[in-house]
Amino acid sequence: MNLIWLRNDLRLHDHPGFQLAQQQQQPVAVVYILPHSWLQPAELSLNRLAKAKARFLRACLIDLHRNLYLQNIPLQILYGDPVDLLSQWHQQQPFQLLTHSPQAPEESDWLQAIEQQGISTTTYDNQTLFSATQMAPLLSDWPASFSQFRRHVEKQLTVDISAAQKPVHLTNTGIEAPYITHVPWPTDFSSADNVRSFHLNGGESAGENWLTHYLWQSQSIRHYKDTRNQLVGQEYSSQLSAYLAWGCLSARKVWHAITAFEAVHGEDEHSYWLRFELLWREYFHWSMRVHGKRCFFYSALSGESLSAPALKTSHCSSWQAASTGMPVIDAGLRELKQTGFTSNRMRQWLASYFINELALDWRLGAQFFERYLIDYDVASNWGNWAYLAGVGHDPRGKPGAGRYFDLNKQLRRYDPQLSHIQQWLPELAECSVDDICAHQNGTTILANYPAPVQSLRS
Numbered sequence: 001m002n003l004i005w006l007r008n009d010l011r012l013h014d015h016p017g018f019q020l021a022q023q024q025q026q027p028v029a030v031v032y033i034l035p036h037s038w039l040q041p042a043e044l045s046l047n048r049l050a051k052a053k054a055r056f057l058r059a060c061l062i063d064l065h066r067n068l069y070l071q072n073i074p075l076q077i078l079y080g081d082p083v084d085l086l087s088q089w090h091q092q093q094p095f096q097l098l099t100h101s102p103q104a105p106e107e108s109d110w111l112q113a114i115e116q117q118g119i120s121t122t123t124y125d126n127q128t129l130f131s132a133t134q135m136a137p138l139l140s141d142w143p144a145s146f147s148q149f150r151r152h153v154e155k156q157l158t159v160d161i162s163a164a165q166k167p168v169h170l171t172n173t174g175i176e177a178p179y180i181t182h183v184p185w186p187t188d189f190s191s192a193d194n195v196r197s198f199h200l201n202g203g204e205s206a207g208e209n210w211l212t213h214y215l216w217q218s219q220s221i222r223h224y225k226d227t228r229n230q231l232v233g234q235e236y237s238s239q240l241s242a243y244l245a246w247g248c249l250s251a252r253k254v255w256h257a258i259t260a261f262e263a264v265h266g267e268d269e270h271s272y273w274l275r276f277e278l279l280w281r282e283y284f285h286w287s288m289r290v291h292g293k294r295c296f297f298y299s300a301l302s303g304e305s306l307s308a309p310a311l312k313t314s315h316c317s318s319w320q321a322a323s324t325g326m327p328v329i330d331a332g333l334r335e336l337k338q339t340g341f342t343s344n345r346m347r348q349w350l351a352s353y354f355i356n357e358l359a360l361d362w363r364l365g366a367q368f369f370e371r372y373l374i375d376y377d378v379a380s381n382w383g384n385w386a387y388l389a390g391v392g393h394d395p396r397g398k399p400g401a402g403r404y405f406d407l408n409k410q411l412r413r414y415d416p417q418l419s420h421i422q423q424w425l426p427e428l429a430e431c432s433v434d435d436i437c438a439h440q441n442g443t444t445i446l447a448n449y450p451a452p453v454q455s456l457r458s
């Protein structure tokens with residue numbers, strides 16, 4: 001029998017694992033394992049599954065459970081150490097494991113340990129637009145900049161969308177997982193708590209509906225390039241990232257949907273730019289495949305031996321509590337902690353403040369995002385953080401000299417009406433942008449807001 005171990009491929013469409021199982025005409029069982037390591041406190045005493053993220057994941061699993069149930073296949077949801085659980089299961093009922101290729105080093109370690117237990121394993125790629133065969137020439141000579149990568153793939157490669165629409169029909173094994181374990185979700189989802197829900201629900205069905213809505217109903221893609229840097233709203237950007245991160249939507253399906261839209265309405269700068277951003281995602285994914293554990297070192301891809309700065313506990317605590325005294329940052333942190341999402345522009349501001357003003361190790365910032373983001377994606381998250389810290393791709397100037405955002409300038413440009421700040425910090429409803437800027441650079445501290453733990457460089 002085949003056992004499909006799902007991780008961030010929580011869908012039925014365009015799924016190489018399900019397609020393989022179908023071709024082999026073998027009965028199939030399907031499992032999702034919530035790794036217990038995600039709930040162990042790690043750096044800064046944080047675990048990796050905050051409430052909003054857990055809520056989104058749980059909705060993805062409920063939807064998948066329902067869709068598999070329609071094919072008479074139960075989705076088994078376990079909690080524990082993936083290697084132990086799969087080995088124990090294999091001892092009772094041998095199977096061939098089908099699972100997607102590892103992205104993070106942690107996943108490579110799991111797969112290595114599983115193979116050492118004698119479990120025959122076949123892996124497939126589920127997250128990317130291009131296949132490993134298409135990417136082979138680049139993988140052996142990795143382009144140092146995104147532009148080189150983009151030029152190559154735009155000229156040489158096409159996204160194979162033939163698999164994206166094929167339906168799957170599976171045969172149930174009738175076998176239940178021998179170790180049904182209680183999954184200790186980190187919250188009681190039914191009770192009112194202070195998590196303000198992100199406006200989108202998890203799952204393949206919700207993802208497909210949102211994609212159709214965004215492209216065909218509201219047609220918000222038509223203003224994508226003009227609005228993608230905004231901070232407030234539901235459609236300034238596609239907000240497809242969480243569906244892509246958990247694999248509720250395949251990147252190929254999204255690409256295909258954009259090209260279908262272009263076939264009707266014509267390609268323009270907006271539709272092109274959305275595909276352009278999907279290529280950034282692609283670049284980070286394959287880059288992590290090439291560079292592996294280096295992506296998690298302080299020096300990352302810089303080629304230098306840089307030393308991480310000392311931990312400043314008080315700065316870390318203010319950050320974690322979303323009380324840095326910098327309104328622009330606290331508003332972003334509150335949004336992130338409560339909804340699990342924040343815009344790309346805000347992510348850049350947060351990272352810039354963390355790296356350049358608080359002078360903290362960028363990897364702690366990446367871990368903080370990992371805990372909260374509902375669209376946490378190992379390659380995009382660590383790739384963007386390293387990029388902003390000046391140790392990733394496209395370094396500018398000296399390695400380790402991060403990309404700097406002048407937050408007062410940025411605020412005046414992207415939130416001159418203070419819509420974002422006042423949405424998340426209602427206590428500042430009476431302030432003007434000049435008041436906020438004076439507070440943030442330390443010249444005139446607001447009476448009703450704490451002083452910045454670190455004001456902006458003048």
Ligand SMILES: Cc1cc2nc3c(=O)[nH]c(=O)nc-3n(C[C@H](O)[C@H](O)[C@H](O)COP(=O)(O)OP(=O)(O)OC[C@H]3O[C@@H](n4cnc5c(N)ncnc54)[C@H](O)[C@@H]3O)c2cc1C
Pocket residue numbers: 228237238239240241242244245274277278280281282284342343344345347348351369373375376377378380381382384385388
């Ligand atoms: C410090 C930092 C950390 C980030 N962490 C993550 C993360 O964990 N997961 C994640 O999906 N994105 C991450 N991003 C990238 C980007 O901020 C989000 O993908 C985007 O904001 C999600 O909103 P959207 O779906 O509306 O994006 P859109 O603007 O609509 O873009 C469409 C899609 O393109 C991809 N994309 C867009 N921008 C980027 C980018 N800079 N890098 C990689 N892919 C991109 C995403 O899949 C996104 O869904 C991070 C960016 C920064 C600066």
